[in-house]
Amino acid sequence: MSIYHTAQAIEASALGQTIRESTWLFPAIEATHLLALALLGGSVLIIALSVLGLGLKTAPAELCKSARPYMNGAIIALLITGILLGVSEPVKLYGRQAFWVKMISLAIALVITYFAFNPAVARGGRGVGVRTITGLTLAAWLMVAMAGRWIGFS
Amino acid sequence: MLEGLVNKLAETPWSIGLHESLYMYAITESTHVISIMLFVGTIAMVDFRLLGVSYRQVPVSQMLSRMLPWTVAGFVLLVTTGAMLFLAIPIRTYHSIWFRLKCIMILIAAVNIAVFTFKVERDKAAWDLGPVPRKSKICAAVSLGAWGCVIVFGRLIAYNWFDCDSINSPTLLELTGCPQDIG
Numbered sequence: 001m002s003i004y005h006t007a008q009a010i011e012a013s014a015l016g017q018t019i020r021e022s023t024w025l026f027p028a029i030e031a032t033h034l035l036a037l038a039l040l041g042g043s044v045l046i047i048a049l050s051v052l053g054l055g056l057k058t059a060p061a062e063l064c065k066s067a068r069p070y071m072n073g074a075i076i077a078l079l080i081t082g083i084l085l086g087v088s089e090p091v092k093l094y095g096r097q098a099f100w101v102k103m104i105s106l107a108i109a110l111v112i113t114y115f116a117f118n119p120a121v122a123r124g125g126r127g128v129g130v131r132t133i134t135g136l137t138l139a140a141w142l143m144v145a146m147a148g149r150w151i152g153f154s
Numbered sequence: 155m156l157e158g159l160v161n162k163l164a165e166t167p168w169s170i171g172l173h174e175s176l177y178m179y180a181i182t183e184s185t186h187v188i189s190i191m192l193f194v195g196t197i198a199m200v201d202f203r204l205l206g207v208s209y210r211q212v213p214v215s216q217m218l219s220r221m222l223p224w225t226v227a228g229f230v231l232l233v234t235t236g237a238m239l240f241l242a243i244p245i246r247t248y249h250s251i252w253f254r255l256k257c258i259m260i261l262i263a264a265v266n267i268a269v270f271t272f273k274v275e276r277d278k279a280a281w282d283l284g285p286v287p288r289k290s291k292i293c294a295a296v297s298l299g300a301w302g303c304v305i306v307f308g309r310l311i312a313y314n315w316f317d318c319d320s321i322n323s324p325t326l327l328e329l330t331g332c333p334q335d336i337g
Contacts, residue, residue: 023315027309027313039198045191045224056221058216062211066210067199067208146188149187149188153184
């Protein structure tokens with residue numbers, strides 16, 4: 001089955017239909033997606049700013065203990081609400097370039113965050129290496145957010 | 155009077171230009187949404203500290219002073235882009251029930267900030283690293299609730315459920331300030 005046919009099958013699913021046909025469901029999920037976005041921004045920024053020497057003086061590795069549950073929670077909430085939004089209109093998304101840009105940058109952002117940013121921050125310090133990774137992490141998430149908003153305009 | 159001003163605003167070339175532009179409106183709205191990460195994101199982290207649930211190893215005074223510049227930066231971005239978005243669609247936004255609720259929530263959040271600044275944080279030296287007092291927790295909870303509502307109501311402005319041409323109830327017409335004869 002091609003990706004397009006899969007999208008059609010998802011669109012016809014009961015879940016997709018329920019979200020699409022309800023007046024309040026899509027906006028409610030969308031609003032939750034945005035609330036989680038704010039939480040992700042805050043939890044990543046508080047660590048990132050400290051690494052870059054532009055925020056808290058507390059060691060970034062220390063901040064992680066508090067920030068990481070918010071970061072993980074926000075990412076989980078974003079993925080769940082994002083999937084629900086996608087399930088309601090997959091055929092439309094299939095044809096939108098911004099959606100694919102978002103999915104690719106999302107994959108990159110997740111890999112950088114969990115396989116580069118988190119381990120580098122945990123190793124400690126504010127050296128060039130961890131600063132570079134931090135910059136890339138911020139750029140990746142910014143790209144995800146911009147491409148995400150652009151889906152609605154394209 | 156306010157309505158007359160809004161109607162005048164809608165006739166300005168700036169309003170029409172923003173409204174009809176292919177990219178400018180989209181860029182403005184995207185910037186508005188992304189700035190939420192900076193503004194509400196940093197506020198939420200500070201609020202979790204003021205609630206006493208997270209970042210307890212960071213002194214309250216440092217949390218406030220080192221995060222505030224970023225919150226202010228987010229605020230400037232949001233107000234600028236927000237004003238541009240209003241300018242692009244003045245009349246519909248002015249009558250939007252969600253926009254009006256959003257303004258009320260911003261007002262509540264602003265009063266809360268004033269109370270925190272002029273009353274609650276004055277003796278913060280006494281609880282910089284110790285257990286946070288109840289008043290701090292209350293302010294943090296009000297802040298989280300109000301800004302959360304600002305995000306949700308802001309998103310709902312895009313939906314036309316309660317636009318002037320789709321409402322009939324006298325209460326809603328009153329609340330939205332929509333012309334009674336058209337409704």
